[in-house]
Amino acid sequence: MPALMEFAAVLHPDDSVAVLKKPLPAGQTITLPDGTGFHSRAVPPGHKVALRRIAAGEPVLKYGQYIGRASQDILPGDHVHSHNLEAGELPPHSPAFAAAAPNASSLTPSSPALRTFPGFLRPSGKVGTRNYLAVISSVNCSASVSRYVADAFKGESLQREFSNIDGVIALTHKSGCAIDPGGPTELLQRVLAGMARHPNIGGYVLIGLGCEVNQVSSLVTNQGLDRALDGVSAPVVLNIQQAGGVRKTVNAGIAAVRRLLPGANALQRTPQGLDKLVLALNCGGSDGHSGCTANPALGCASDALVAAGGTSVLAETPEIYGAEHLLAQRAVNPQVRISLLELIRWWEAHVAQFGTSIDNNPSFGNRAGGLTTIYEKSLGAIAKGGQAPLQAVYRYAEEIKDPGFCFMDTPGYDPVSMTGLVAGGCNIAVFTTGRGSAYGCKPTPCIKVASNTPLYRHQQDDMDINAGTILDGTGTVESVGREIFERIIAIAGGERTKSEECGLGDEEFAPWMLGPTL
Numbered sequence: 001m002p003a004l005m006e007f008a009a010v011l012h013p014d015d016s017v018a019v020l021k022k023p024l025p026a027g028q029t030i031t032l033p034d035g036t037g038f039h040s041r042a043v044p045p046g047h048k049v050a051l052r053r054i055a056a057g058e059p060v061l062k063y064g065q066y067i068g069r070a071s072q073d074i075l076p077g078d079h080v081h082s083h084n085l086e087a088g089e090l091p092p093h094s095p096a097f098a099a100a101a102p103n104a105s106s107l108t109p110s111s112p113a114l115r116t117f118p119g120f121l122r123p124s125g126k127v128g129t130r131n132y133l134a135v136i137s138s139v140n141c142s143a144s145v146s147r148y149v150a151d152a153f154k155g156e157s158l159q160r161e162f163s164n165i166d167g168v169i170a171l172t173h174k175s176g177c178a179i180d181p182g183g184p185t186e187l188l189q190r191v192l193a194g195m196a197r198h199p200n201i202g203g204y205v206l207i208g209l210g211c212e213v214n215q216v217s218s219l220v221t222n223q224g225l226d227r228a229l230d231g232v233s234a235p236v237v238l239n240i241q242q243a244g245g246v247r248k249t250v251n252a253g254i255a256a257v258r259r260l261l262p263g264a265n266a267l268q269r270t271p272q273g274l275d276k277l278v279l280a281l282n283c284g285g286s287d288g289h290s291g292c293t294a295n296p297a298l299g300c301a302s303d304a305l306v307a308a309g310g311t312s313v314l315a316e317t318p319e320i321y322g323a324e325h326l327l328a329q330r331a332v333n334p335q336v337r338i339s340l341l342e343l344i345r346w347w348e349a350h351v352a353q354f355g356t357s358i359d360n361n362p363s364f365g366n367r368a369g370g371l372t373t374i375y376e377k378s379l380g381a382i383a384k385g386g387q388a389p390l391q392a393v394y395r396y397a398e399e400i401k402d403p404g405f406c407f408m409d410t411p412g413y414d415p416v417s418m419t420g421l422v423a424g425g426c427n428i429a430v431f432t433t434g435r436g437s438a439y440g441c442k443p444t445p446c447i448k449v450a451s452n453t454p455l456y457r458h459q460q461d462d463m464d465i466n467a468g469t470i471l472d473g474t475g476t477v478e479s480v481g482r483e484i485f486e487r488i489i490a491i492a493g494g495e496r497t498k499s500e501e502c503g504l505g506d507e508e509f510a511p512w513m514l515g516p517t518l
Contacts, residue, residue: 003031004077008049009471011292012064017048017080019062019288019370021471024049030077038077045452046288046370046434048080059091063291065323066091067376080372087359087373090322115308117493118269119276126199127276129427129492131267132443133168133260134201135253136192138208138216139176145246146170146207149253162265165202168257169442171195171509177212184515185214186222191397191511193223194423196235200443202264205256207249210241236260269494275309277492278400280426280444281384282315284414287369287434287451291380293480294432294451294467299386300481301430301488302405306388311403313394313426314385315410315417317343318351321358322375323382327407330390339393343409365435384432396512397423414439415510418446423511428492430484438462440504445497447487449480464498 008018010033024030026042032051043049048062054074059066069088074080120128133153137146150170158165175188196204206225208216216237220226225235236256243249281302283290302312314320320327324344331337351358359374371377391404397420400406408424410417414437418429422444429444431437434451436459450456453468465483469475491497499505 001029001031001037003033004049004051005033009292010051011062014061014064016051016054016059016061018051019292020045020047020049021289032076036076038075040077041079043079044370048288048370048372050074050076050078050080052076054080059088060085062376063379065326065375065379067379068373081370082367082372085372087375090375115274115489116271117274117277117489119272119492120199120202120267121270121272122199124199126425127272127427128199128202129277129445129494130166130200130443131164131202131264132166132200133257133264134195134198134204134443135168135170135257136196136204136206137170137172137176138192138206138214138219139212140172140174141177141209141212142207142240142249143170143172143174145240145249145253146172148246148250149205149207149257152250152254153257162261164265164267164269165261167442169506173509173511175511175513176214177209178518179213179513180515180518181213184513187396187514188214188511189219189223191419191423192219193225194397194399194425195443195509196223196225197399198422198425198443199427202267203257203260205236205238205253205260207238207253208240210239273309274305274489275403277305277310277428277488278424278426279305279310279312279488280315280418280421280429280446281312282414282418282421282429283319283381283384283432284439285365285369285433285435285437286371286377286380287366288371289369289451289468289471290432290434291376291383292451293470293477294434294449295380295383296477297467297470297480298384298430298432298449298484300478301386301484302384303386303388304481304485305488306386306403306405309403311400311406312385312388313400313406313408313421313424314382315408315421316381316412317347317409318358318412319374319381320344320378321347322373323378326379327382327385327390330388330405332389332391336390336393340390340407343393369434394424396420400424400426411512413510415441415508416512418508419510420512428488430488432467433463436462438502438504439508440497440499440502441508442505445491446499446505447484447491447497448499449484462498462502 024043153168388405392402394408410420429446450463456466
């Protein structure tokens with residue numbers, strides 16, 4: 001009789017379920033770790049099977065943590081999924097679960113290693129991993145004009161004349177008017193200003209319509225863009241209504257970009273320390289393998305970067321729900337811990353306004369890949385953050401200033417989450433996926449990691465790294481983590497990601513839109 005462990009892995013000694021590494025065939029007698037057997041049914045890889053009898057209402061454990069309750073009696077070897085597992089109410093954690101914050105002095109990253117990468121040093125001291133010019137729209141009404149300006153610089157001729165420039169991009173969006181001039185507009189302005197100041201942007205043009213709520217003049221004043229920064233003079237500001245319409249604004253925009261090109265091209269890559277890297281940690285299209293392979297491997301790479309003096313930033317607040325206590329335990333002081341937990345309470349109240357709950361998060365693809373509850377998804381997602389102490393908690397798109405491991409409040413939706421991280425200053429990104437992804441995020445290069453080998457082979461034109469070797473037995477979490485770390489350094493230095501080779505990244509800029517559209 002074949003043993004279950006030929007097909008599955010147990011992630012923690014306390015677990016009541018195992019995760020299938022490969023499909024479990026139907027019609028065989030399979031031996032459980034305790035020596036008993038069960039008659040198997042077909043179960044896909046990434047899904048869970050019970051290691052023992054689980055009574056209705058009993059907690060189900062994976063990673064040694066609660067992922068839900070049995071909604072009916074579950075027998076040894078049964079497929080454990082939506083038909084017999086529900087989220088239930090998360091068991092209360094001990095009040096002391098985060099009382100003992102890490103000793104900050106003992107957990108301070110070691111001195112930066114003498115590793116460097118060739119980057120673009122800006123006058124502010126920040127370093128770019130790419131060198132783009134940006135055309136930024138204040139409102140959707142100026143999106144097409146912004147795109148027309150950027151499209152005038154498509155093609156190989158730009159690279160031949162300006163070899164140090166990666167391209168001209170249009171940062172357009174669906175908002176900017178008919179919104180509250182308070183919080184929602186302030187949030188949008190913070191995103192747009194963050195992109196204008198991004199270390200991967202060597203110059204920019206702002207284009208508005210002229211009558212929108214998000215006035216370009218208020219964006220410039222409120223966000224201090226009228227002060228020269230990083231060697232870029234006061235921004236070029238264009239309004240379609242004032243310029244005389246679409247054609248005249250496009251021509252003025254093209255002329256403005258041409259004036260910016262020589263100065264941006266004069267910048268050259270020079271050796272920079274790894275402390276200048278700010279890494280965005282994100283995932284999308286996760287499956288039951290993501291939390292076992294790609295995410296913990298990325299966690300190892302994150303820890304290595306932090307140890308070298310760099311910064312890594314976890315996000316997607318709805319996707320740490322149910323696992324936030326594990327992050328809070330790593331906070332360097334009580335205020336960081338409180339700030340993190342307050343985000344969870346805000347999200348509970350926020351989604352309740354719309355008649356939903358935060359535990360509805362797993363998507364169709366997540367469930368098809370074996371993830372059943374938000375608690376299970378969150379426990380796998382936070383593995384991207386490694387084990388380093390939590391240094392700071394940021395608002396959406398807030399400028400990232402602290403070295404070390406940090407957290408940013410964002411939705412779980414990939415483009416919106418990554419837009420916040422990039423606007424905050426992340427100059428390199430790693431994106432893990434179990435179901436597949438067609439994501440890119442100019443101006444920041446995005447490395448994609450497949451959680452399983454079948455996905456990597458099926459979408460090899462899109463995947464940079466295969467973490468499925470961990471399941472196949474040819475790699476380990478640590479070895480794949482080292483591969484990710486080395487790829488981060490290489491990509492930061494100018495090597496291209498699969499997303500960049502495919503030309504992705506022009507349509508994924510998606511600021512978080514809060515509040516009603518009026």
